[in-house]
Amino acid sequence: MDPNRAFGEMPLPLFAPAADDVAQPAVAAKGAPSYLADHRARLRERFLTGGAEAMPDYEMLELILFRAIPRQDVKPLARRLIETFGDFNRVLTAPPPRLMAVEGVGPAVVTELKIVEAAAQRMARARILHRPVLSSWQALLDYCHTAMAHREIEQFRVLYLDRKNVLVADEEQGRGTVDHVPVYPREIIRRALELNASALILVHNHPSGDPTPSDSDIAMTARIAQAADSMGITIHDHLIIGKSRELSFRAKGLL
Numbered sequence: 645m646d647p648n649r650a651f652g653e654m655p656l657p658l659f660a661p662a663a664d665d666v667a668q669p670a671v672a673a674k675g676a677p678s679y680l681a682d683h684r685a686r687l688r689e690r691f692l693t694g695g696a697e698a699m700p701d702y703e704m705l706e707l708i709l710f711r712a713i714p715r716q717d718v719k720p721l722a723r724r725l726i727e728t729f730g731d732f733n734r735v736l737t738a739p740p741p742r743l744m745a746v747e748g749v750g751p752a753v754v755t756e757l758k759i760v761e762a763a764a765q766r767m768a769r770a771r772i773l774h775r776p777v778l779s780s781w782q783a784l785l786d787y788c789h790t791a792m793a794h795r796e797i798e799q800f801r802v803l804y805l806d807r808k809n810v811l812v813a814d815e816e817q818g819r820g821t822v823d824h825v826p827v828y829p830r831e832i833i834r835r836a837l838e839l840n841a842s843a844l845i846l847v848h849n850h851p852s853g854d855p856t857p858s859d860s861d862i863a864m865t866a867r868i869a870q871a872a873d874s875m876g877i878t879i880h881d882h883l884i885i886g887k888s889r890e891l892s893f894r895a896k897g898l899l
Contacts, residue, residue, distance in 0.1 A: 680715075680716075680717060683717075684710055687703060687706060687707060688707065690703075691707060701726050701731055701732035701735075702719065702722040702723050702725075702726050703722070704732055705718075705722035705725055705726065705732065705735060706718050706719055706722045708756050708757060708760055709721060709722060709753060709756065711756050712752040712753045712755070712756045713752070713753065720748075721746075721747075721748040721749070721753075724746060724747065724748065725743075725746060725749075728746055729742075731794075733793070733794040734794045734796075735757065736757055736758075736760055736761040736764070736794075737761055737794040737795055737796075738757075738796065739796065739797075740754045740758070742796070743757065764790055765787075765790055765791050768783075768786055768787040768790040768791065769787055769791075769814065771783040771786070771787065772784050772787055772811055773811055773814070774810060774811065774812070775810060775811065776808060776809050776810055777803065777805060777809055777810070777811050777845065777880075778809045778880070779809075784803075784845075785883075785890060788801075788847050788883060788885050788890065789885060789890070792847065792848075792849040792885045793849060793885050793886065793887055793888075794887065795849050795851055796851055797825075797851060798825035798848060798849060798850070798851060799816060799818070799825065799848060799849055800816070800817045800818040800825045800827050800846070800847070800848040801814060801815065801816050801817065801846075801847045801848065802814075802815055802817050802832055802835070802836075802844055802845070802846060802847070803844065803845040803846075803847065804835070804836055804839045804841035804843075804844060805841060805842060805843040805844065805845070805880070806840070806841060806842055806843075807842045809843060809880075812839055812841060813835075813839050813841070815835065817831065817832060817835075825848060827864050827868070829864075829867050829868045829870075829871040830871065832844070832868060832871075832872075833868075833871050833872060833875055833877065836872070836875070836877050837875065841877065842876075842877060842878065843877065843878040843879070843880050844868075844872060844877060844878070844879050844880065845879075845880050845881050845882075845883065846865065846868065846879065846881070846882040846883070847882070847883045847884075847885065848861075848882075848883075848884060848885070849884070849885040849886075850884055850885070850886055852886075853886050853887035853888070854886055855884040855885060855886035855889060855890055855891035856884075856891065857884055857891060857893070857896075857898065861882075861884065862898060865879075865882045865893060865898065865899060869899065879899060880894070881893055881894040881895075881899065882894075882898075882899055
């Protein structure tokens with residue numbers, strides 16, 4: 645047997661009940677012992693009655709993996725993913741090729757993880773899209789942390805605002821390496837003019853977890869601000885997102 649398929653990965657339809665949700669005989673599924681169905685039922689019950697707060701990261705991952713691997717014990721894989729990437733959030737945001745390199749992970753597992761990641765980002769983004777951003781600052785920070793804090797490579801985003809500071813677009817402008825991302829001020833301003841945006845918020849992450857700006861971060865921000873000013877566009881802030889905190893250029897007097 646291929647060791648990378650030791651878990652017998654079999655995806656389920658997105659809205660169909662899991663195999664072990666249906667009444668089963670003493671043997672829960674073909675070749676699967678009844679204790680496996682009992683374990684899954686207990687874990688789901690704990691989640692529904694007590695919520696996620698009391699559950700360790702690997703158990704939260706188990707709940708996700710149940711759909712992708714319906715007939716095998718997924719606890720070893722959940723623990724392996726946590727050991728590889730560090731925590732629940734970093735598992736969800738890990739690039740698919742890195743996930744696929746983990747023993748027992750295949751396309752179905754990657755799909756389930758990415759669905760959960762996309763749902764979390766969409767919910768956080770909905771709290772700020774088409775709303776005045778400056779009066780919803782904490783929601784903005786929450787969204788930026790959800791979308792970027794646990795990435796393994798640098799990502800640069802631009803939030804485009806209209807004259808009432810309502811968010812009209814949130815776009816990724818660049819993606820780079822663990823400590824560098826290419827940014828093109830001319831492209832940012834060109835896109836702002838296309839969107840008829842009056843103000844911008846710049847956001848990028850530091851995969852190291854430390855949001856302290858580098859000299860190149862400061863110089864790049866100054867170039868964008870100069871280009872924006874020449875076109876009458878305001879730069880409200882540049883946020884650097886670390887693992888557990890963020891840094892505001894405006895608050896630090898760097899903008």
